[in-house]
Amino acid sequence: MNLEYGPKYERFRAEVRDFLARNGKRAPESAQRAARPTTDAVAWQNLLLEHGYTARTIPREYGGYGAEPDILEARIIAEEFARAGVPGGLSNQGVSMLVPTLLELGTEEQKRRWIEPTLRGEIVWCQGYSEPGAGSDLASLRTSAREENGHFVINGQKIWTSTARQADMIFCLVRTETEAPKHAGISYLIFSMDLPGIEVRPLKTMTGHAEFNETFFTDVRVPVDQIVGQRGQGWFVANATLGHERGMLGDPDALENRLLALIRLMQEEQIGSARAIDNPVLRDRLVALQAEVAAMKYNGMRLLSNQLKGESGGMAKLIVKLQSCELAHQISALAIDAMGEMGILYAESPREREGGVWQWNYMFQLGLIIGGGTAQIQKNIIAERGLNMPREPRLALDAAQSRKEVA
Amino acid sequence: MDFGLSPEQEMLRDTVGRCLAETCPLDHVRSCSETGSAVSDQVVAALHDIGLTGLLVPEVHGGLGMTLLDAAVVAEQLGRAVAPAPFLARSVLAPLALMLAGSAAQQAEWLPRIASGAVRFGVAIAGIVEERDGVRVRAEGGRLTGTALFALDFVGADYFIVGDVSGRLHLLAATSTGVERIALQTIDTTRSIGELRLTGAIAEPLADDGGLAARRLRDAGRVLLAADSLGAGEAMIEKAVAYAGEREQFGRVIGSFQAVKHMCAEMAARHEPCRALVWYAAHAFDTIPEEAALVACHAKSLTGEVHRFVARTATEVHGGMGFTDLLGLHFWFKRIGFDRQVLGGPERVRSDAAQLQGLTATT
Numbered sequence: 208m209n210l211e212y213g214p215k216y217e218r219f220r221a222e223v224r225d226f227l228a229r230n231g232k233r234a235p236e237s238a239q240r241a242a243r244p245t246t247d248a249v250a251w252q253n254l255l256l257e258h259g260y261t262a263r264t265i266p267r268e269y270g271g272y273g274a275e276p277d278i279l280e281a282r283i284i285a286e287e288f289a290r291a292g293v294p295g296g297l298s299n300q301g302v303s304m305l306v307p308t309l310l311e312l313g314t315e316e317q318k319r320r321w322i323e324p325t326l327r328g329e330i331v332w333c334q335g336y337s338e339p340g341a342g343s344d345l346a347s348l349r350t351s352a353r354e355e356n357g358h359f360v361i362n363g364q365k366i367w368t369s370t371a372r373q374a375d376m377i378f379c380l381v382r383t384e385t386e387a388p389k390h391a392g393i394s395y396l397i398f399s400m401d402l403p404g405i406e407v408r409p410l411k412t413m414t415g416h417a418e419f420n421e422t423f424f425t426d427v428r429v430p431v432d433q434i435v436g437q438r439g440q441g442w443f444v445a446n447a448t449l450g451h452e453r454g455m456l457g458d459p460d461a462l463e464n465r466l467l468a469l470i471r472l473m474q475e476e477q478i479g480s481a482r483a484i485d486n487p488v489l490r491d492r493l494v495a496l497q498a499e500v501a502a503m504k505y506n507g508m509r510l511l512s513n514q515l516k517g518e519s520g521g522m523a524k525l526i527v528k529l530q531s532c533e534l535a536h537q538i539s540a541l542a543i544d545a546m547g548e549m550g551i552l553y554a555e556s557p558r559e560r561e562g563g564v565w566q567w568n569y570m571f572q573l574g575l576i577i578g579g580g581t582a583q584i585q586k587n588i589i590a591e592r593g594l595n596m597p598r599e600p601r602l603a604l605d606a607a608q609s610r611k612e613v614a
Numbered sequence: 615m616d617f618g619l620s621p622e623q624e625m626l627r628d629t630v631g632r633c634l635a636e637t638c639p640l641d642h643v644r645s646c647s648e649t650g651s652a653v654s655d656q657v658v659a660a661l662h663d664i665g666l667t668g669l670l671v672p673e674v675h676g677g678l679g680m681t682l683l684d685a686a687v688v689a690e691q692l693g694r695a696v697a698p699a700p701f702l703a704r705s706v707l708a709p710l711a712l713m714l715a716g717s718a719a720q721q722a723e724w725l726p727r728i729a730s731g732a733v734r735f736g737v738a739i740a741g742i743v744e745e746r747d748g749v750r751v752r753a754e755g756g757r758l759t760g761t762a763l764f765a766l767d768f769v770g771a772d773y774f775i776v777g778d779v780s781g782r783l784h785l786l787a788a789t790s791t792g793v794e795r796i797a798l799q800t801i802d803t804t805r806s807i808g809e810l811r812l813t814g815a816i817a818e819p820l821a822d823d824g825g826l827a828a829r830r831l832r833d834a835g836r837v838l839l840a841a842d843s844l845g846a847g848e849a850m851i852e853k854a855v856a857y858a859g860e861r862e863q864f865g866r867v868i869g870s871f872q873a874v875k876h877m878c879a880e881m882a883a884r885h886e887p888c889r890a891l892v893w894y895a896a897h898a899f900d901t902i903p904e905e906a907a908l909v910a911c912h913a914k915s916l917t918g919e920v921h922r923f924v925a926r927t928a929t930e931v932h933g934g935m936g937f938t939d940l941l942g943l944h945f946w947f948k949r950i951g952f953d954r955q956v957l958g959g960p961e962r963v964r965s966d967a968a969q970l971q972g973l974t975a976t977t
Contacts, residue, residue, distance in 0.1 A: 512616055
């Protein structure tokens with residue numbers, strides 16, 4: 208057990224701290240997740256790109272900083288930005304999912320054309336994966352793309368397309384090979400959201416806001432060269448990015464910051480003449496969550512170490528999405544309980560706390576438990592890949608299908 | 615940066631694991647239990663042969679000079695094997711007490727004999743966690759009077775380290791005049807625990823350090839009970855998964871039913887982060903003193919909660935068989951129950967954690 212990063216990395220940490228001390232004030236508030244980056248956010252992003260605090264290992268010819276991949280440097284950047292409470296680089300779906308996919312599987316032309324403007328916040332992407340009939344069973348998706356005169360003609364519907372209203376472009380899974388088995392019939396296309404035949408309808412969720420959309424395609428014509436990977440390889444291409452999404456949802460720094468915010472809230476809320484945190488039942492729940500957050504933090508350090516040694520994270524990695532999302536949800540639940548009757552206030556009500564953010568979080572985090580691979584799918588993965596338990600026997604129809612895939 | 619066990623610690627883990635696989639199979643645990651013995655001579659001898667008796671004792675005093683993280687690696691294996699072998703008090707807390715609060719002369723007198731196995735210690739510090747049944751131990755003029763509950767590694771102890779009401783530690787011979795030893799029966803037949811009724815028993819005080827050493831013992835004990843729970847919990851998960859992969863109902867193995875699979879996944883998901891937390895807690899005890907007490911609390915309370923869930927869920931996965939004595943699953947169930955309560959159950963420990971952070975009411 209050695210938790211020292213060593214002098215070389217501590218020098219790097221000092222550089223990051225120095226940068227933050229000098230420039231932190233220029234950071235916009237929560238630039239990271241804004242659908243369409245503001246001018247301030249773009250300026251901040253460009254500053255980070257210039258210093259290599261985002262897109263650090265992406266080659267210079269594609270607009271990155273071109274540093275050698277270094278897990279500890281990446282970790283130090285994340286730690287120091289979190290500690291300073293300063294937003295890091297953009298982490299929208301274009302940056303976190305499309306860019307890694309193109310780097311891995313895109314053509315040289317695609318990399319040169321799309322990566323840099325995406326990193327600079329000039330192009331905003333949305334993800335077209337899920338469909339009303341294809342959620343956990345994503346590979347059963349039915350949005351079709353038939354080839355006609357050098358174009359794919361796309362028809363169908365996507366759902367959960369967050370940022371579709373603001374997006375310039377979409378990366379989208381479509382069925383190109385209607386005769387092929389389900390996993391082998393999918394292609395990964397990238398195209399403009401301004402094309403004729405695309406309609407975006409906001410999808411209002413339980414929070415009262417439309418954080419997502421439904422996107423409809425009617426005879427949308429996309430040039431055939433706007434495919435990533437080969438025809439029929441889309442499932443493989445998409446899985447390269449799903450890994451990135453799951454990584455994104457389990458950030459121990461984020462959990463720790465939520466917990467600190469909860470402690471502050473419980474110290475500030477007055478119930479009669481005492482603070483919420485003086486209630487022993489609430490305090491017990493708080494400390495129980497604190498222990499869980501600590502465990503996830505050290506689990507993250509263990510994973511970091513595995514990564515440094517080139518080992519797979521194994522079970523410690525498989526459980527991150529399930530546990531982190533659940534924990535985030537429980538932190539919000541306790542915040543609501545600590546506020547008592549005040550906890551119900553929402554939507555700019557008089558007396559509401561922190562803009563009703565805890566209720567919004569409580570609901571939205573339930574969405575995160577469901578999205579990006581539901582808790583139940585996560586448990587299947589943990590059981591089947593982590594514990595080597597047998598798969599559910601398939602229905603006869605499904606089994607026939609998979610025999611076809613093998614053949 | 616390397617978060618995890620060193621190659622030497624992995625070797626220690628494997629050595630202890632192999633030793634216990636050979637000397638402490640379930641049949642042996644069962645026969646010890648049936649004869650009412652919480653101490654297996656064959657397991658104690660085997661552990662002694664690989665040097666574990668003096669694990670923590672500094673090398674100058676004839677021990678291995680190892681750390682609490684090393685001890686946690688061992689404790690995990692003992693929990694995994696539900697080993698009826700004294701370890702926590704005898705090989706960890708007693709030498710620690712002497713190292714923390716013993717004079718040079720006391721260390722020179724006792725530590726080599728602990729390492730060689732010539733003397734066997736129990737430790738009674740439950741009173742510094744909570745006073746129960748109104749009993750306590752007072753020290754006056756080199757004599758102890760009162761009752762010390764939940765003395766660990768009770769059976770076979772020649773000496774005890776006893777915490778008094780002020781938190782000061784004392785070294786007491788088990789056979790001194792004025793010492794009455796009363797064994798307590800617990801759910802866990804693989805560990806022995808008892809009470810000491812003291813009436814003016816002569817004892818040798820360790821340093822008057824305002825209870826510092828006693829609190830360090832409490833923290834170390836919490837970490838090692840968490841590590842024991844980790845091993846026992848892991849064994850239960852493995853057993854549940856194995857059983858679910860063999861047992862057939864409705865023409866298929868029950869592990870292929872999502873209802874059963876998800877129980878196993880939930881156990882694994884809650885159990886896995888405990889490992890990193892226990893490692894960190896042990897490491898903090900060794901090298902980050904300002905964090906040690908708090909993270910020991912976290913490790914103790916979280917494993918207490920998680921492994922209670924694991925113990926009942928793994929039992930349920932085994933269906934009716936899990937409830938029988940036949941499979942012996944209950945040895946792990948009870949071991950986990952013991953680990954949860956001793957040196958403070960989760961609520962007690964979380965209350966300590968809140969206090970350590972200044973989260974409790976200031977008025």
